[in-house]
Amino acid sequence: MKYHFIGICGAGMSAVAKLLVDKGETVTGSDEGFYPPISDYLVENKIPCTTPFSPANIPDDVDYIVIGKHAKLVPEENDEVRVAFEKGVPILSFPQVLNQLTQEKENTVAVGSYGKSTCTALLSWCLEINHKDPSYFIGALPLTPHSNARIGNGKEFILEGDEYPSSNWDMTSKFLFLNPKNLLITALAHDHVNIFPTHEDYLKPFIKLINQLPKEGKLVMCLDDETIQVTLLTISREIITYGLTPNALYRAEKIEFGLVSSFDLMKGTERITRLTTSLLGKHNIQNIVGVSALLLETEKITIEELMHGISSFKGIVRRLDRKSEKTTIPVYEGFGSSVDKARSAIEAIKLHFPQRRLVTVFEPHTFSWRNRAALHWYDTAFQDVDHVFMYKPPEHGSGTHDQLTLDEIGEKVRASGIEVTSFENTATGLIELINQTQESDVILILSSGGMDGLIPQTIAALEEKFPILTP
Numbered sequence: 001m002k003y004h005f006i007g008i009c010g011a012g013m014s015a016v017a018k019l020l021v022d023k024g025e026t027v028t029g030s031d032e033g034f035y036p037p038i039s040d041y042l043v044e045n046k047i048p049c050t051t052p053f054s055p056a057n058i059p060d061d062v063d064y065i066v067i068g069k070h071a072k073l074v075p076e077e078n079d080e081v082r083v084a085f086e087k088g089v090p091i092l093s094f095p096q097v098l099n100q101l102t103q104e105k106e107n108t109v110a111v112g113s114y115g116k117s118t119c120t121a122l123l124s125w126c127l128e129i130n131h132k133d134p135s136y137f138i139g140a141l142p143l144t145p146h147s148n149a150r151i152g153n154g155k156e157f158i159l160e161g162d163e164y165p166s167s168n169w170d171m172t173s174k175f176l177f178l179n180p181k182n183l184l185i186t187a188l189a190h191d192h193v194n195i196f197p198t199h200e201d202y203l204k205p206f207i208k209l210i211n212q213l214p215k216e217g218k219l220v221m222c223l224d225d226e227t228i229q230v231t232l233l234t235i236s237r238e239i240i241t242y243g244l245t246p247n248a249l250y251r252a253e254k255i256e257f258g259l260v261s262s263f264d265l266m267k268g269t270e271r272i273t274r275l276t277t278s279l280l281g282k283h284n285i286q287n288i289v290g291v292s293a294l295l296l297e298t299e300k301i302t303i304e305e306l307m308h309g310i311s312s313f314k315g316i317v318r319r320l321d322r323k324s325e326k327t328t329i330p331v332y333e334g335f336g337s338s339v340d341k342a343r344s345a346i347e348a349i350k351l352h353f354p355q356r357r358l359v360t361v362f363e364p365h366t367f368s369w370r371n372r373a374a375l376h377w378y379d380t381a382f383q384d385v386d387h388v389f390m391y392k393p394p395e396h397g398s399g400t401h402d403q404l405t406l407d408e409i410g411e412k413v414r415a416s417g418i419e420v421t422s423f424e425n426t427a428t429g430l431i432e433l434i435n436q437t438q439e440s441d442v443i444l445i446l447s448s449g450g451m452d453g454l455i456p457q458t459i460a461a462l463e464e465k466f467p468i469l470t471p
Helices: 011-022 038-044 079-087 094-101 116-129 199-212 226-234 282-297 303-312 339-352 372-379 406-415 426-436 451-465
Strands: 002-006 026-030 064-067 106-111 135-137 156-160 182-185 219-222 240-243 250-256 261-267 270-277 331-335 357-362 387-391 419-423 441-447
Touching: 002 011, 002 079, 011 026, 011 038, 011 064, 011 094, 011 135, 064 079, 106 116, 106 199, 116 135, 116 156, 116 182, 116 282, 116 303, 182 199, 182 282, 199 226, 219 226, 219 282, 240 282, 250 282, 261 282, 270 282, 270 303, 282 303, 282 339, 331 339, 331 451, 339 357, 339 441, 357 426, 357 451, 372 406, 387 406, 387 426, 387 451, 406 419, 419 426, 426 451, 441 451
Parallel strands: 002 026, 002 064, 106 156, 106 182, 135 156, 182 219, 219 240, 240 250, 331 441, 357 387, 357 441, 387 419
Antiparallel strands: 250 261, 261 270
């Protein structure tokens, strides 16, 4: 069959496109822009992408058209989308494609307001490296496994689930198409305020998802999250809890933090094993405990296989991965799509680099960061940061909500006692950043966007000014 993807350069869309290629289908795509890392991913997997949007991109003999949620993909603003709807062939969202691809599998789904990409990748890696031949769909680019999407011959299908609407014509949350046999919920902090105005609105699709679970399925939830603690009281099925709190069934004890960290994995009063990881931060210990709980409770792998999977897992691109080994300045990138994700990244860097001055390069990219209703986030978002270099908020979608300006955001952060350098073009920002960087700094990049090329420019400039000299 021939599929055409409109908006293929999203992480989820490109991953689903690869799954179809793995199945032997023919896939073409289009998007408004074409840039790394997704552009490299599409080229590597021999999936053609045409830019910009145009009705001419749609093959005459296409069988299905898959339309993404973002990048002005509504008929009134995009002629390619308009023609797609006029063509008379089936129109799908990518969660609907996932629904079709997973019908014959045993689906394990990881969801939550943060940590779900890491947990999905870690679940997939633990099965793959132990020769279980899983299928998986990860909404980010992992370092391990070596792809974010794969069709395997095993019975397991590991999926990252997203609460965001599946398409511009269907407000159903994406994860409600995934038919979970087992479910891991990491956190339920209020997110996507442009779609879910209240916390109660945000929780509704998660409750629907829980109610989809079969009686024999496993529900694993993080007890560290305050909302989950309350939500547990409303759920009438067995729940396996995990976290860093002493009240969790599965938990971490005797944690030793370093560039390689270790901890005892506990179940109740029983010490199961000691695990080691190269991932940074308490939040990643929490993620590992949750994944361990699900894999052991479902008996998908042994304790020895779990130890091997955890110790060899390298993490995910843009989830506190070190960006260069060629500069004396440690540079890490965190996925800063919400205040909770930003805080976990900041806390992890301070935990592992307590003696260094923390400089954060930040872009308020998501609607949540840019929405006036979330202005209070900035009162505490950058606590423990010594200096914030803040890039302007993007303009796409600004008319759909009450958008903050760069000056308003900068003043709010300054009012919290943090030093801020705001900039509206990348060249100016890069000059300021490099001029003010000190040998004793650690740099954390926080965004969910591309920062208009600032990220690779920053890394190259730091490598030039602060190189690691080899004898």
